Amino acid sequence: MxxxxxxxxxxxxxxxxxxxxxxxxxxxxxxxxxxxxxxxxxxxxxxxxxxxxxxxxxxxxxxxxxxxxxxxxxxxxxxxxxxxxxxxxxxxxxxxxxxxxxxxxxxxxxxxxxxxxxxxxxxxxxxxxxxxxxxxxxxxxxxxxxxxxxxxxxxxxxxxxxxxxxxxxxxxxxxxxxxxxxxxxxxxxxxxxxxxxxxxxxxxxxxxxxxxxxxxxxxxxxxxxxxxxxxxxxxxxxxxxxxxxxxxxxxxxxxxxxxxxxxxxxxxxxxxxxxxxxxxxxxxxxxxxxxxxxxxxxxxxxxxxxxxxxxxxxxxxxxxxxxxxxxxxxxxxxxxxxxxxxxxxxxxxxxxxxxxxxxxxxxxxxxxxxxxxxxxxxxxxxxxAVFATRSMAPYHEGNFYYTQSKDGKIVNVFHTDEKLNYQSPETLTFSIPENVKPKSVKVLGISSKIQWKKSGNTIEVRLPDERKKLNYSTVIQVVQ
Structure with missing residues (x-):
């Protein structure tokens, strides 16, 4: 071009x-x-x-x-x-x-x-x-x-x-x-x-x-x-x-x-x-x-x-x-x-x-x-999770990608799979920076309450059956 x-x-x-x-x-x-x-x-x-x-x-x-x-x-x-x-x-x-x-x-x-x-x-x-x-x-x-x-x-x-x-x-x-x-x-x-x-x-x-x-x-x-x-x-x-x-x-x-x-x-x-x-x-x-x-x-x-x-x-x-x-x-x-x-x-x-x-x-x-x-x-x-965000470490780990709100209060975690047809798994486990102190976790596009737990610098999220309607990626928001 x-x-x-x-x-x-x-x-x-x-x-x-x-x-x-x-x-x-x-x-x-x-x-x-x-x-x-x-x-x-x-x-x-x-x-x-x-x-x-x-x-x-x-x-x-x-x-x-x-x-x-x-x-x-x-x-x-x-x-x-x-x-x-x-x-x-x-x-x-x-x-x-x-x-x-x-x-x-x-x-x-x-x-x-x-x-x-x-x-x-x-x-x-x-x-x-x-x-x-x-x-x-x-x-x-x-x-x-x-x-x-x-x-x-x-x-x-x-x-x-x-x-x-x-x-x-x-x-x-x-x-x-x-x-x-x-x-x-x-x-x-x-x-x-x-x-x-x-x-x-x-x-x-x-x-x-x-x-x-x-x-x-x-x-x-x-x-x-x-x-x-x-x-x-x-x-x-x-x-x-x-x-x-x-x-x-x-x-x-x-x-x-x-x-x-x-x-x-x-x-x-x-x-x-x-x-x-x-x-x-x-x-x-x-x-x-x-x-x-x-x-x-x-x-x-x-x-x-x-x-x-x-x-x-x-x-x-x-x-x-x-x-x-x-x-x-x-x-x-x-x-x-x-x-x-x-x-x-x-x-x-x-x-x-x-x-x-x-x-x-x-x-x-x-x-x-x-x-x-x-x-x-x-x-x-x-x-x-897309607009008015900025990059944040660790940026990318495996199938997970990270951004944050400009004020740093929300961490956005994107899960992708690069397969022909994305399917959201029942459980997602990902790391977060040490300084992130989660108060709540939600999955965009899902109205049901999400089960999650934090262990050290890792968060595990269990997704309801409603996850099956998600297309292309799963987007998790961790609110501090």
């Missing part, structure tokens, strides 16, 4: 998709700088309470059912193999890809339907791809005609043509925090991939130091688009910047393979961009992915969960299916797998940003709504 590399990197992670598919371990940048702006600190604290968010990759590429943007990039061809019917030569392929603009017409687009399903499933923030690497703007930019609101785009005649505006306003109305994904590189821009040279990889295809006027033009273009997004689309809580190869050359970590492919300076002037974004949106969280420093307010493991808690704010972005972009007949994860993943992430102090890709008609596959409905049933019973 984002950084794309061939080998796993230093971050210890648990991968969630088959090894035969493309995966990557996303590095936690060294040198994290904690924000000092009180409004940003407050926003980040609120964001860490939300735990579960919706990611959406959507663009003209959904019509071909291919990986987002990357087939335009002349590297890693093995996982972005172009189909012959889409163009026999590279130039023909690019032309046909860009002509997808003319036929893009998602007439089933209904952001209220998405927001209702996501809210019921417990999602509390949304991050939408306003522009991916291919440069096609899903918002009404004045900097380019390569956009969804252009007369060249069939959907531009629709009153909801500015889909970013419609998504943000709809989800905001439903109480979601709003996140704008934006790609710093733009492969459609002549000031990034200059037609004078052929593109060789994901990076700028000329030396910005040799052609400073062209690079300055690209910096201005990027600044102006981000100014539009942060000025014209209501309150935005998160600016999620992708394309970490567009960065100051001195920030490259030579221990990371994909960063070693960056050969030229690509400083986009994040201080200027960040100051503008904070002026337009006081307190906005800025996520300049993989670029260490004051503009990476949280880190973003991709398709993976860190094996251990991190001491800094983090979020795993993971697909519901196998792909970030829409693919016909995608293999969607089960509700049990999604809930198990959520439990693992929150026990280690992170947020779960689950990607769902709309199709070319402007709607999700029907199975997506089935999954969200199943998740909502679990969330209705167990949300008090």
């Amino acid at each position: 984002f950084i794309r590399q061939k080998t796993k990197t230093a971050l210890l992670v648990s991968f969630l998709i088959p090894a035969t598919m493309f995966t990557q371990a996303h590095n936690v940048s060294k040198g994290y700088e904690k924000p000092t702006d009180p409004l940003v600190v407050q926003n980040l604290e609120e964001w860490q309470d939300l735990k579960f968010g919706l990611f959406m990759h959507w663009g003209t590429y959904s019509q071909w059912g291919i990986v987002e943007s990357w087939s335009l990039c002349p590297e890693d061809e093995s996982w972005t193999k172009r189909k012959p019917e889409h163009g026999r030569s590279y130039d023909e392929y690019v032309k046909n890809y860009e002509n997808l603009q003319a036929t893009f017409n998602p007439t089933h687009f209904d952001p209220q339907k998405w927001a209702d399903a996501a809210r019921k499933a417990g999602m509390k923030y949304v991050v939408f791809t306003t522009k991916h690497h291919d440069g096609f703007a899903m918002f009404d930019t004045k900097q380019s005609d390569y956009k969804i609101t252009s007369p060249k785009t069939l959907f531009s005649k629709n009153p909801k043509a500015d889909v970013t505006k419609e998504i943000f306003s709809t989800f905001r109305k439903e109480g979601f925090k709003i996140g704008a994904y934006f790609s710093k590189p733009d492969w459609h821009s002549d000031d990034y991939w200059w037609p004078y040279f052929p593109p060789k990889d994901r990076n700028v295809n000329y030396d910005p130091k040799k052609y400073p006027e062209r690079w300055e033009s690209f910096k201005k273009f990027t600044y102006n688009q981000l100014n539009e997004i942060t000025s014209n689309y209501g309150k935005i809580d998160i600016l999620w910047l992708d394309g970490g190869w567009v960065r100051p050359f001195h920030t490259i970590d030579p221990n990371i393979e994909w960063q070693r492919t960056i050969k030229v300076e690509q400083d986009i002037d994040m201080d200027k961009i960040g100051a503008m974004a904070r002026k337009n949106q006081p307190g906005i969280i800025i996520v300049d992915r993989t670029v260490p420093g004051k503009w990476e307010n949280y880190v973003t493991p991709e398709q993976a969960v860190p094996e251990h808690p991190l001491s800094i704010p983090w979020e795993s972005c993971i697909t519901m299916g196998n792909s970030f972009s829409y693919v016909p007949n995608d293999n969607y994860k089960s509700s049990q797998k999604i809930i198990e993943t959520l439990i693992k992430i929150i026990s280690r102090g992170g947020n779960y940003l689950m990607n769902i890709a709309p199709g070319p008609n402007g709607d999700y596959d029907e199975v997506v709504y089935e999954r969200l409905k199943e998740i909502s049933g679990w969330m209705d019973k167990n949300q008090s």
Whole structure:
């Protein structure tokens, strides 16, 4: 999706998709700088309470059912193999890809339907791809005609043509925090991939130091688009910047393979961009992915969960299916797998940003709504153990995962089994920290009184037959 590399990197992670598919371990940048702006600190604290968010990759590429943007990039061809019917030569392929603009017409687009399903499933923030690497703007930019609101785009005649505006306003109305994904590189821009040279990889295809006027033009273009997004689309809580190869050359970590492919300076002037974004949106969280420093307010493991808690704010972005972009007949994860993943992430102090890709008609596959409905049933019973919680030792022991309320008065213990169909056992025995002094114990979703006893640092809970109606996990709350 984002950084794309061939080998796993230093971050210890648990991968969630088959090894035969493309995966990557996303590095936690060294040198994290904690924000000092009180409004940003407050926003980040609120964001860490939300735990579960919706990611959406959507663009003209959904019509071909291919990986987002990357087939335009002349590297890693093995996982972005172009189909012959889409163009026999590279130039023909690019032309046909860009002509997808003319036929893009998602007439089933209904952001209220998405927001209702996501809210019921417990999602509390949304991050939408306003522009991916291919440069096609899903918002009404004045900097380019390569956009969804252009007369060249069939959907531009629709009153909801500015889909970013419609998504943000709809989800905001439903109480979601709003996140704008934006790609710093733009492969459609002549000031990034200059037609004078052929593109060789994901990076700028000329030396910005040799052609400073062209690079300055690209910096201005990027600044102006981000100014539009942060000025014209209501309150935005998160600016999620992708394309970490567009960065100051001195920030490259030579221990990371994909960063070693960056050969030229690509400083986009994040201080200027960040100051503008904070002026337009006081307190906005800025996520300049993989670029260490004051503009990476949280880190973003991709398709993976860190094996251990991190001491800094983090979020795993993971697909519901196998792909970030829409693919016909995608293999969607089960509700049990999604809930198990959520439990693992929150026990280690992170947020779960689950990607769902709309199709070319402007709607999700029907199975997506089935999954969200199943998740909502679990969330209705167990949300008090999920939201506004923090990690706590021992974090994870065997099939048990731990969180605590922010005031430390409630310890939440999740029991999972990772079998196809979870069945709650009659007896559960788990350890608790020495300083936890239980006053009462209850099992969420069970109305009957629970029998329990404490022996040393161990609690044993006996569950009634009512346990048989529990799905996906058993959640125990120990009240001090």
